[in-house]
Amino acid sequence: MSATDGGRDPLTGEAPQAVLDEARRWWQTDIIDIHPGEIALRGYPIQELIGNVGFVDTIWLMLRGELPTRAQAALLEAALVASVDHGPQAPSIAIARMATTCGVPVNGAMASAINVLDDIHGGPGEQCMELYLEVDAELEGGGDLDEAARLVVQRHRDAGVRYLPGFGHRFHPLDPRKHPLLALVDDATADGVVTGRFAAIGRAVETAINVGRSKPIPMNVDGVTAVIYCELGFTPQHGRGVFILARSVGILAHTVEQLAQGGRIKGPVPKSIGYTYTGPARRPVPHEREP
């Protein structure tokens, strides 16, 4: 059987061209189109993008499909700058450094590190966006913002949530990234760049959380970047992804620094500290075992 006799594909019994056409639809994308000598991102020829749009513009274009205004890009940029690093006590950074001492190349150290930016270490920003969107949905068709925030906070507490994502920090009594970022959102609101709706929601949630508390639980970096990402129309999944792009910068910087410092198979703590064994005392392997 051959293709030129108008035959059927022996494996599928279909016309070969139909099988081929279907196979070509296996991977589909709106993002990039490539032909020999040609690359276009979201329709824009790469040679026109280079030198004309910024890196943050390109992040936005790739994720959203269109270019941002300069003011939108500036707000996203501030959130990215704020999120690049939180030091070698963070598991992601420590993992990158340890991986490097195991002979892992830069890409591998970054991969092992980025991989742990999961629900607990990389998820609170995304989860806080969902929280704000929940308040936003509560307000559909009108209603009082403070009441909606109070209701949503109560709902999460009733569900057993102890720490609402985006609020409180186990290290910083007041996260130094909160006020400068919130100020930029307020400026952008005044300029009509964003509506300010999510800044208001974030503040209402903060108020609801702190009712009746003597020791405050202020908005943290996740809570304020969640405001920004929501204001700019990103989805929660985007939120986690954009945080990862930012934190990758810190991960890379620590990887390169550890490479320069050297060290081989560097464990988490020095040998002088070690770890505590809490298992059974020495015992012999039984000579006879049950069959």
Added chain:
Amino acid sequence: MSATDGGRDPLTGEAPQAVLDEARRWWQTDIIDIHPGEIALRGYPIQELIGNVGFVDTIWLMLRGELPTRAQAALLEAALVASVDHGPQAPSIAIARMATTCGVPVNGAMASAINVLDDIHGGPGEQCMELYLEVDAELEGGGDLDEAARLVVQRHRDAGVRYLPGFGHRFHPLDPRKHPLLALVDDATADGVVTGRFAAIGRAVETAINVGRSKPIPMNVDGVTAVIYCELGFTPQHGRGVFILARSVGILAHTVEQLAQGGRIKGPVPKSIGYTYTGPARRPVPHEREP
């Protein structure tokens, strides 16, 4: 034994404070300093960086220790924009998409993908920087650039290298990213932002590679971004890392798009294509095996 009787640590036999002080030096960094309510990157308080410096400035600061000039940042930015994506045929992008259909979250899909940006898929830029630096070293104390390039190219060919990193492309006869990026380097050279030494080296290597060839092997995106990173004083390791930061944008965009498309446990090719089995025919498991 207790710490207050001036005793020794029972495990190490050292003074406890000395053991403690040594343990605190286990992890060291020049990059970030954190105290409750305070974060400083390379000495700059985070609240002053936010809104005042760009994301590309921050990448530079984190990797190099100092802020770049605006012109330096602009050149780095162009290289980043040029490198964000090369489509779903690239294994890194395909892996991110496949991972997403396996239930892996955004961080995990990005990790599995970034992990493969190793020597072959993510290394040519770094390797091309090393090639340029080899020509640069050859020129120390004077000498002819074209001759040095010719000599280095010959050395690699004699060592059995078939494809010099940074030149030629299996898909693009002419990489559309080459000329716009090279033009930006030339402008920056004219403005005194960079010396132009590595643009000259890159061009000399390109000439040396193409001597006697009818079908040209032009500089590709790795070759021209390697020029930029060398001009800006980055190390080859930085080069690979910065490429990864850029390509992470494409990886994230395709991850989010695949999430939207859905699909479960999506293999590389459709079932109608499948794969070819080339192993032994069916055979029975032997009842008796040699002891």
Added chain:
Amino acid sequence: MSATDGGRDPLTGEAPQAVLDEARRWWQTDIIDIHPGEIALRGYPIQELIGNVGFVDTIWLMLRGELPTRAQAALLEAALVASVDHGPQAPSIAIARMATTCGVPVNGAMASAINVLDDIHGGPGEQCMELYLEVDAELEGGGDLDEAARLVVQRHRDAGVRYLPGFGHRFHPLDPRKHPLLALVDDATADGVVTGRFAAIGRAVETAINVGRSKPIPMNVDGVTAVIYCELGFTPQHGRGVFILARSVGILAHTVEQLAQGGRIKGPVPKSIGYTYTGPARRPVPHEREP
């Protein structure tokens, strides 16, 4: 201030020995105890384990704390053998092969692949164990097995679950691993090695799923290994982990085979197939953008 004057640690204000003792409790384990010249796993000196217990015994010991009987180990072993591979159409295997062509070493290729054995690709066995345990819990204090299975199946269907984990296969009308594994469980039940409770539960769930269907949805490899892991007292988390140990064998075999085959930056499909671009047509980058 020094440790020998009975001073306080300048950083924490605590006695240095107390800080040190607390630091030693940061990492704790029941699994392994190591001293110079000594390694003990769950209390057993490594030199006594070597040559006296098998690899499957050691897997059990490491996860469960005690050695299994030979019959328990044999049942676990059969489940492991059954799970090593399902071919290059599985994303995990394809990823390992693609990673290899990117220059990633064996460890990295295995990591990128294992990483995708997440909820959808690696989770059904674990989820099926949870399903069986749900039926088991339903039966506490007596009750009819078939009724309990029917009730649990209905509960999941009411919750919108379309495919119950462990049943049906998009490729195999009947999974060839089902009957031989189930036969081994029945033999082990007859021999008093296991109770047979979860084999009965699995069959009852299968019956409940198939009521009123003309085209059967039989138990698959996840459903039958879930029976085995439940019978042997493993937790669902163990279940996913043990599956990963098994599938790692296939991942490694395909990695090594791809290394032998060669190939560089091998995309998911050949160039002749490529992918379909579904995004916007070519358009110029706007010269002016909103500020």
Added chain:
Amino acid sequence: MSATDGGRDPLTGEAPQAVLDEARRWWQTDIIDIHPGEIALRGYPIQELIGNVGFVDTIWLMLRGELPTRAQAALLEAALVASVDHGPQAPSIAIARMATTCGVPVNGAMASAINVLDDIHGGPGEQCMELYLEVDAELEGGGDLDEAARLVVQRHRDAGVRYLPGFGHRFHPLDPRKHPLLALVDDATADGVVTGRFAAIGRAVETAINVGRSKPIPMNVDGVTAVIYCELGFTPQHGRGVFILARSVGILAHTVEQLAQGGRIKGPVPKSIGYTYTGPARRPVPHEREP
């Protein structure tokens, strides 16, 4: 244009069936053949393997293409048992535990950990196999074993290698895994299961390394498992892979233990230890920057 008019594929200009046939050869494997209702590993139907061959037999079959004898499998098994864990000070184990506290599922924690079993942390066994094979090659056509070992050791020292892979241990003066494994190799040699050639080579290398030393550098677990893998005919790449399979057991056990212990975003060291900042003192962000 359609397939049934004997036309050409519009994209490639080839006959559609020819394009399809070529696409089916994109992924090829000797390892596994799958059809609806059928799975065969290296030609053996899976239903015959289950219950009849062991897990270690299957590892061998998958990697080597044929089943081992029982004695070969027993020797491989001992090497696997010896390699499952070396405690939470090993970066791989620590990374799995830290990842778990970040919300990463079992597969992801294992991936981040396995990924760091690279040249330094997972490579010495493979490298030691290469060293033994280098001595073996030196002996081709006859020659003295001790002299060949001395020569190869000297060659590596001349090349600047300070620690030969497989010898010496920074923690154990004598690795407790050495003698029991070597005794098993000697027994297998006496029984004709292996030739004993690589045990002799390993011992000769050990002797060559220790000439003129007062403090001995004995063979370690990598050195003795390298003897076993070479005796059994595995390649160095197999060696690294098989080590990873074994260490995955420890990685999984520690992952599951950490899940049970709980902990959120657990850094490498407790807060009371922290890290040392060695970078620039606080400084203001410059108001004006060079253009």
